[in-house]
Amino acid sequence: MLSVKLAKNIGFCSGVRRAVDIVEETLIQSKSKVYSLGPVIHNPEVIKRLEKKNLCIVNSLDNLEGSSTLILPSHGSSRKILNAAKKKNLRLIDVTCPYVSLVQKICVLLHKQGLEVIIVGDRKHPEIKALLDLAPGAYTIDKPEDIKENIFSYKKIGIISQTTQTKDVFFAVVSEILQKNPKVLEVHVYNTICLDTLHRQDEAKKLAGSVDALLIIGSSLSANTKRLLCIGRKINKRTYLVENEKANLDKILKNANKIGLINGASTPQWLVKEIVKKIKEVAEKLLKCHSDL
Ligand code: SF4
Structure with missing residues (x-):
């Protein structure tokens, strides 16, 4: 029987939660287009949802008209970008994590x-x-x-x-x-590693040592997710990155009774729930195959 052990901290970290809340509120309030220079956070699944709510991701400020609303991402922006945005008279919404x-x-x-x-x-x-x-x-x-x-x-x-x-x-x-x-x-x-990161890394270590396979849910674009993957792999070779429900869970779950699950700081709770649902489906399928033998 497969058991799934979830990390204590599931879903966004505080900085990403704050950033996404501000962006969503801005999208509701704004009467004109809202732009973001690059992704606001490093998770394509969340970005897709924000784009559906009319967030427009651009790679350069060149074509933005003065007084347009521009979101500055959670991971901070360079002075060069800030100065260019101010010069253009853009309305800046800064969601840089504290x-x-x-x-x-x-x-x-x-x-x-x-x-x-x-x-x-x-x-x-x-x-x-x-x-x-x-x-x-x-x-x-x-x-x-x-x-x-x-x-x-x-x-x-x-x-x-x-x-x-x-x-x-x-x-x-x-x-x-x-x-x-x-x-x-x-x-x-100055140890400036954020507390959320420290807690997640400690949890990843504990989980990796107590399960057959560890799943890190998050994007390959996310620095903290990639580090969780490295931490997990050092302890447990069966540590996998799962970006979304399309991952090959059949292969990952094969011959595993205890699964650990943790997510990167920019992975939403809903995505973790979807993966858990998928794990249950795959586990039932594997169990059925086994009993049919
Ligand atoms: S991982 Fe830490 S620094 Fe990065 S957004 Fe989250 S709380 Fe802020």
Whole structure:
């Protein structure tokens, strides 16, 4: 008999919940088109629903007319974009997560204090791009192996992390920087991984160790979802990314009695419920096949 163990925190994190609520309210209130520069959050299933409610995703501000409403995404926007939007006189609705805003403030502070800013995260991610804009010349480091010897020696440094970084990587990078740069003059370390991320990662670890297969529900575009997948796989090889109900659950569930289920921060509760429903259908089908043998 198949049993499904759900993580305690199912559905959006607080930052994504807030962002989606504001966007939906704006779509209801607005009499003209509402635009978003790129996706507001990293989940295509949610974006599809918002588009049906008339959110218009654009890749550039070029064709937007003055006074149009523009949503600024939950993961933050670069200064370049903010300045361009203000120049065009767009009506801005900023849904940047408060945790992301806090990291931005810390980043500016470190930069103003004259420290070399080191960001532990993925430089291609929009959150990090926005931080690099606030602290020009900042270093980004994705993994401990990237750290070179003596690059920060005789310097004052400030280290922050992407909000969705894993604690293991963050601490390993900090330790590696210090070991390879013994003559660093001053170090300011801010663990800026958000609380929601920390809780989800801890839960993923616990679940991975107690089930036959772990399903991470979320998008391959989402940084925190991909990190949950890595965390799960280190403990349990049968950890799978499930983006939507089209996933090959027959294969995933084969020979598994205990299934664990956790979702990325931008995965809605309704999608998790749909997957649970699908799991039950597949489990019944597998059971039937088994009894027909
Ligand atoms: S994962 Fe954390 S930082 Fe990102 S939106 Fe959610 S609460 Fe905010």
